[in-house]
Amino acid sequence: MKIEQLYTGCLAQGAYYIESNGEVAIIDPLREVQTYIDMAESRNAKIKYIFETHFHADFVSGHVTLAERTGAEIVYGPTAKTDFKCTVAKDNQEFKLGDVTIKVLHTPGHTMESSSFLLIDADSKEHAVFSGDTLFLGDVGRPDLAQKAATMTQDELAGILFDSLRSKIMTLSDDTIVYPGHGAGSACGKNMSNETVGSIGDQKENNYALRADMTREEFIIEVTDGLLPPPAYFPMNVMLNKKGYKDIKEVIAQGQNALSPEEFEMAANESGALVLDVRHQSEFAKGHIPRSIFIGIEGGFAPWVGSLIKDIQQPILLITSEGMLEEAITRLSRVGFDNVIGYLEGGFNAWKDLGKEIDTVTSITPQEFESRYSSKPVIVVDVRKESEFNSEHVNGAINTPLSEINTHLDKYDDSELNYVHCAGGYRSMIASSILKSRGVHNIVDVQGGFSAIKETSIKVSEFVCPSTL
Numbered sequence: 055m056k057i058e059q060l061y062t063g064c065l066a067q068g069a070y071y072i073e074s075n076g077e078v079a080i081i082d083p084l085r086e087v088q089t090y091i092d093m094a095e096s097r098n099a100k101i102k103y104i105f106e107t108h109f110h111a112d113f114v115s116g117h118v119t120l121a122e123r124t125g126a127e128i129v130y131g132p133t134a135k136t137d138f139k140c141t142v143a144k145d146n147q148e149f150k151l152g153d154v155t156i157k158v159l160h161t162p163g164h165t166m167e168s169s170s171f172l173l174i175d176a177d178s179k180e181h182a183v184f185s186g187d188t189l190f191l192g193d194v195g196r197p198d199l200a201q202k203a204a205t206m207t208q209d210e211l212a213g214i215l216f217d218s219l220r221s222k223i224m225t226l227s228d229d230t231i232v233y234p235g236h237g238a239g240s241a242c243g244k245n246m247s248n249e250t251v252g253s254i255g256d257q258k259e260n261n262y263a264l265r266a267d268m269t270r271e272e273f274i275i276e277v278t279d280g281l282l283p284p285p286a287y288f289p290m291n292v293m294l295n296k297k298g299y300k301d302i303k304e305v306i307a308q309g310q311n312a313l314s315p316e317e318f319e320m321a322a323n324e325s326g327a328l329v330l331d332v333r334h335q336s337e338f339a340k341g342h343i344p345r346s347i348f349i350g351i352e353g354g355f356a357p358w359v360g361s362l363i364k365d366i367q368q369p370i371l372l373i374t375s376e377g378m379l380e381e382a383i384t385r386l387s388r389v390g391f392d393n394v395i396g397y398l399e400g401g402f403n404a405w406k407d408l409g410k411e412i413d414t415v416t417s418i419t420p421q422e423f424e425s426r427y428s429s430k431p432v433i434v435v436d437v438r439k440e441s442e443f444n445s446e447h448v449n450g451a452i453n454t455p456l457s458e459i460n461t462h463l464d465k466y467d468d469s470e471l472n473y474v475h476c477a478g479g480y481r482s483m484i485a486s487s488i489l490k491s492r493g494v495h496n497i498v499d500v501q502g503g504f505s506a507i508k509e510t511s512i513k514v515s516e517f518v519c520p521s522t523l
Contacts, residue, residue: 055154055175056097057182059233060089061250064356064385065113066239068250070184072173074152079103080126081171081184082235083116085302085388090116091123101126103149105156107186107235108168109134109295111199111288112242112357114390118298131169132160137297143169154181159222161188163215164195164242170223182231183254188215189223190234191256192247194263196281199242199288208281212274224264228255241285241357282439285457287360291390302387309372309383309394315405318371318398327369327395330359332382333402334375335483339415339499343405346373348487351382353480360389361457362488372397415486417499423473424510433467435474437485438504442477448507449515456481459488466494475500475507 056073062084070081071093078094078101094101101124104117108131117128118138128140129149135142143149145160153176161170164187171184187195197211206214232252236242245262258264263277313321322329329346331338332355338348349358351374363370372394374382383394398405406412418426426432427448434451436443443453454462456476466472466489474489476482479502486499500507508514 055152055181057173057233058093059250060084061237062388063239064354065388066237066246067113068233068235068237070233072151072154072156073097073099074154074176076100077102077152079105079149079151079156080120081105081233082107082110082186083120085114085116085119085299086384087116087120087123087302090120094124100124102151103156104128105171105184106130106134106295107170107184107188108165109292110187111284111292112236112240112360113388114291114294114299116302117295119301122301129158131158131167133162134167135296148174159183161185161215161218161222163197163211163213163218164188165200166211166214168195168218172226180226180230182233183223183226184233184235185223186235187242188218189232189257189261189264190236190243190246191232191249191252192261193243193245194219194261194277196243196284197277198281199284208278209274212277213270215277216270216273219264223254224258226254228253228258230254232257239354239357241282241288241361244280244282280441282457285357285361286364287366287389290366291360294390299390300392302384305387305392305394306380306383308392309386309397310379311396312399313371313396314399315408315410318396318405319410321396322371325369325371325395327371328363329371329373331373331402331487332375332378333373335479336417337375337402338483338487339417341402341406341412341414342487343373343402344411344413345491346487347491348483350480350483351378351385355382356385356389358456358481358484359386359391362484363391366390367393370394373402376401413490415483415490415497415499417483417501420500420502420506420510423475423498423500423507424512426473427512433470433472435466435472436504437474437476437481442504446504446514448475448504449513454485456485459485460492463489463492463494466497468494468496470496472497473500474498476503478503478505 058071143158155174157172175181198208332351
């Protein structure tokens with residue numbers, strides 16, 4: 055028996071390859087499925103099943119394409135309804151895979167079709183549970199994503215999740231391995247561990263939501279407390295996962311449409327496309343196409359695209375570093391943004407070399423910021439999440455979380471310099487690009503963000519709610 059976790063940091067997502075006696079099951083595959091096919095072929099094995107723990111909201115799964123290319127059977131848990139052929143399994147239904155068995159445990163609550171998959175080895179031992187978004191390490195799935203579809207409140211779904219965990223998950227032996235669907239950084243939970251593999255016993259001891267003495271009412275309160283609004287693209291990804299989507303090969307081919315600077319400019323003007331610059335933030339600061347939006351591929355690229363670009367059908371024109379085009383298109387497709395219509399051939403340098411208009415972002419070192427901050431009052435804008443800001447922040451700073459920046463534009467006074475920072479410099483450059491596209495140009499990015507600011511003599515304080523928020 056072989057189990058391999060294929061973890062994608064950009065999405066904080068775990069897919070799984072399980073093989074026994076020449077037969078393979080893939081759990082929650084990514085959209086680019088060739089990796090799984092190559093793994094199986096290299097071991098002279100055949101992909102027999104594709105198990106989906108639920109209809110994912112944070113990414114487009116590869117189940118449809120993988121089934122088309124391999125003939126494998128797609129399996130969902132009870133109550134799932136799709137527009138493509140699949141097996142909707144019954145609770146406790148078993149599927150043979152070589153010498154092992156995969157048992158469906160219906161664990162609704164995160165969504166109503168949510169299921170976990172219990173791997174029973176050749177010796178009939180319950181070896182591991184693939185818990186999807188039902189159980190994370192340190193947390194459980196948020197119960198607010200399926201409210202409309204389930205015609206239930208988040209409290210009602212949280213209560214169902216409580217029952218699922220107590221009746222199906224916590225009854226497993228303590229040494230059962232837990233393979234979750236996500237880790238820290240995913241928007242599908244709020245308190246996830248950085249670890250990606252655990253055990254039932256460890257979770258009973260350390261996961262706040264699995265406390266033995268916890269009542270149903272306490273669980274509902276604690277699980278629903280502090281949930282941030284889900285990103286706007288989540289419902290659209292659920293729809294794609296239910297109905298199907300284009301093969302990623304088509305998406306990549308469409309996006310690899312090379313455009314000269316003149317053609318690129320014409321396409322942007324005629325199509326209303328978003329010009330998306332995915333280079334490093336330092337390159338964007340030095341020079342970029344006016345009104346382009348920066349979301350760097352070296353950071354949390356796909357989730358930020360999904361959070362900030364509201365329409366997955368939005369035409370997109372790409373500016374990338376050399377060799378990063380296909381990677382950018384692939385990552386966009388993971389969250390359902392399939393409408394890349396071309397890219398700037400020769401990159402930003404080709405645009406600049408023709409003498410076309412460019413823009414820049416003023417970016418200063420934390421030491422320079424320290425000097426300016428210490429010499430006179432300045433406007434400091436922190437674009438980290440509210441929870442980050444609450445824990446510690448620069449004295450006098452204003453909090454305008456990046457995910458909500460369009461609702462905070464009135465907090466930026468374009469008649470004065472606005473010193474913008476995040477935790478490490480990535481989100482503040484995204485914010486700067488959005489602000490400039492909205493007509494706010496009097497901004498200064500602080501390199502290295504709050505972590506670098508803390509290394510200076512600037513005093514930071516415990517949170518006191520400022521009246522400006």
